[in-house]
Amino acid sequence: MKNGLVFGGLALLSLSLLPAQTVELAKMEVVASPIVDDTRLDDHANRTVIVGAEQIEALNAQDIASALRRTPGVAITRYNAVGAFGGGEGGAVLIRGLGSSRPGGEVVTLVDGVPNYNAVFNHPLLDLMSVDAAAHLEVAPRASPLTAGNIFASINLAPPRAETEGASADAMLMAGSFGALSEKVSAGYKDEAINIYLTQSHRAADGHRPDSDGELNNYLLHLGWNPAAQWAVRYLLNRTDNEATDPGPEAGSGLPATRGDVYLTENWLHALTVSWNGERTSGHLKGYVNEGDGIWLRRTTSNNADSLNDYRLSGVKAREVLALAAGEFTVGADYELMAGRSVSVPPGAAPAVTFGPEEFALFSAYAGWNRTWESGDWRVTPSIGARWYDHEEFGRATGAEAGLVLRRGQQQWHVAANRAVKFPGLDVAAFSVVAIPALGQSWRALGPETLDQYELGWRGEFERDTVVELTVFRYAGRDRYVFVPPPPPPFQFLNLESFRTEGAELAVTVRPMETVSLFGAVSVLDVRPVDLPYAPELMLTGGATWRIGDSWTLNIDGSYVSEQRAASQARANGAPNFERVAAFALVNARLAWRFARGEVFVAGENLLDRDYRYRPGYPMPGVGGSIGIKVRF
16 A cells, blocks of 8 residues: 555646646536535645535435445445444444444544534444435544544534525425335525524335334424624524334354344434624634434344433534634634433343443633735645643543645645544443443543544646546554453453554546536555454445436446455454455436426436445345435425
8 A cells, every 4th residue: 555655646746737727618507516516625724525415316315324325435334225223334434444443433423513423332323314404414534623623534414504585395205115215395484684494304114134124204493593794693403213123144144143123213402503704703602412312122132132322412612713914813612511321231130230320521622823825826825723632531632733735726735634632432431331340440541542644635627627636645543442351350441552544535526518427536545454344445436417408317326345344343452353245336326307396206226236235144235216206395
């Protein structure tokens, strides 16, 4: 991979020497990119990938994992056609090799910038993130201390708002293979001062195997009020209620029998945001409360203990940006509380074991600076920033970042380095009670995990709306917390392990004509240790959108994923991972016929009918299809 990184760097240099081509084209309505909407680079050299509503629709995505399955640098896992089974192999999104640790996790899921995950075991539950509650998804493969704290990477769900003046509404109904049925109803109202948006959705499927059913229910209310020209107030309510069943491994796979285990998730999220945007200052104050349950029922199916978890995430986030002649200064602070309780109910007559309720508090404050200088066609923006942490159990730490952005015409370059910090969560305390009591109070001596992240990127825009992006990165993590069994005693938690991921991503979007948009990407990845799961060496993704005449639109997407290790990365020190899944290639398509107030569409998945899986013994669906209708009022 070192040779690959050298090649990537040389290619980046070569491409950057191409002459910038500023092309004046007639303004026209063009079709959207079929895979990702765009990438955004801020003045602190932080790059975010945007997957918009049009891309989610083009992919016929039923959940967050299927919406992100073609995003460069992103890998997914799943068991079911609809629904994510409790995180891990049953439903997860991994970014550049990050996100496989269970319990705990390096990738944090957010809704409107608010943490939204299972606080007891400190990792995402994807069903809490409804794709029907997303105006767009923001994938941040690096952790900017000025953007968010206590993360290595993140996925943020930006909630929708009413987009047209006056009242509007729409509805969708879809049915498909494997007993799939989906419906969604939305309504909104917008004027100069008020924005109201409501949506309700239900998605379910019986599944492609016995006991592979899933059900997702989502309710969202988003209220906005502009009391004055420079002020805005928003309230977000999001309710999810979901169920997914484990179909269990095939006979002969060597994995434990888990068929029929059920994972139930439900969540209430409240967030209130006050924001301001003046001539010299802008910022926001956000308060949130996020309460939910993650319930794993398995006593009567796999003869393991039921795990009953309830949690509460709450906090306040404050941010201020001040624009002065000396540059732009950013300051802010976050106060976060995570609370939870876990009850383990074993089969038979053994008594239940209860952890909690327990609560951890984390305070962090951050400050940063950037300034842009212009000289001729060039714009140069250096930046620095830092975040200070004070955790009530795990002590203090500091994360920092530095970046440089160069822009000239239709090209831009960026280089960035940062140290990200991730503290243990309630999982280490809960695990020491309900899973391995011999760990005792050793978790109290833990400190945060750290990740040094380096990224170099180039983007160029050319004729025919062609956009080319190349990104090279290297991550080095250390102090990963694991439990260490004897000998020698005692059984204890320690910050002991390290890991590394490095690679490159190349993505190209082109519109050869007004009615056709093409996207292609290649991602290469090298990891240490070599058995890091869900970190394929090679991923190819692509898609096409073709508007046929005035009424028809065809979307096609495909991917190739090389052989990869599978299963979650255990928190046991030096635990090997022997599970592998073979390489696979998938092709999907969606064809829509538009009429005055809506569209009728058909969609097909795994059109080549490939046999593939994300975990040994868990075959995924063969060829399948769906048909639906959308209506606007």
